[in-house]
Amino acid sequence: xxxxxxxxxxxxxxxxxxAADETFGAQPAAGKKALVVYFSHSGNTxxxxxxxxxxxxxxxxEIVPEKSYPTAYNAVVDQAKKEIEAGYRPAIATPxxxxxxxxxxxxGSPCWWYTIAPPVATFLEGCDLRGKTVAPFMTHEGSxxxxxxxxIRKLCPASTVTEGLPVRGGSVAGAAPEVExxxxxxxxx
Numbered sequence: 001x002x003x004x005x006x007x008x009x010x011x012x013x014x015x016x017x018x019a020a021d022e023t024f025g026a027q028p029a030a031g032k033k034a035l036v037v038y039f040s041h042s043g044n045t046x047x048x049x050x051x052x053x054x055x056x057x058x059x060x061x062e063i064v065p066e067k068s069y070p071t072a073y074n075a076v077v078d079q080a081k082k083e084i085e086a087g088y089r090p091a092i093a094t095p096x097x098x099x100x101x102x103x104x105x106x107x108g109s110p111c112w113w114y115t116i117a118p119p120v121a122t123f124l125e126g127c128d129l130r131g132k133t134v135a136p137f138m139t140h141e142g143s144x145x146x147x148x149x150x151x152i153r154k155l156c157p158a159s160t161v162t163e164g165l166p167v168r169g170g171s172v173a174g175a176a177p178e179v180e181x182x183x184x185x186x187x188x189x
Contacts, residue, residue: 032103034058034105036061037061038109038137039109039119040062041110042169048175055179055189056106059102063092063119064093064094065091065122080112084112084115090119092119099128106135106136106137114146115147116138121151129159131158133188135161135164
């Protein structure tokens with residue numbers, strides 16, 4: 001698999017992975033177009049996002065906050081807790097694309113305090129997903145999806161939100177079969 005651009009360049013470019021590598025055989029259903037949008041702090045969510053994009057023949061976009069989160073575990077955990085408890089929505093550097101041509105938007109995040117990371121909430125509040133299918137996926141270390149699906153439904157009340165895909169962070173490298181099963185189960189493959 002080809003390495004994706006660095007986040008700074010990626011935030012300005014909407015990349016079609018299916019066109020970037022001949023091994024990406026999946027194509028969206030006729031007339032359907034999908035986008036994978038994700039935030040990744042440690043890289044785990046990025047790995048799953050890339051697997052979904054390949055399997056679904058989807059475009060991919062990384063959500064990049066304007067101010068980076070700390071890399072030290074305790075510092076990011078403390079900051080995330082404060083932001084989530086306060087309902088804080090950090091500014092994001094990623095421009096919100098025109099989503100009119102997409103039928104399905106996959107939304108990925110690490111599971112922070114049983115929900116989506118604040119940059120993902122910022123993105124969801126800033127775009128129009130009415131009438132679209134929203135398929136959430138989370139990376140975690142034991143909390144699975146937490147209450148993120150319900151939280152996404154609140155942020156996207158006019159969307160159809162599917163069952164989510166939880167992937168343990170330590171097993172993302174081998175999650176492609178799990179991704180395929182999930183896509184089939186929710187009717188997107």
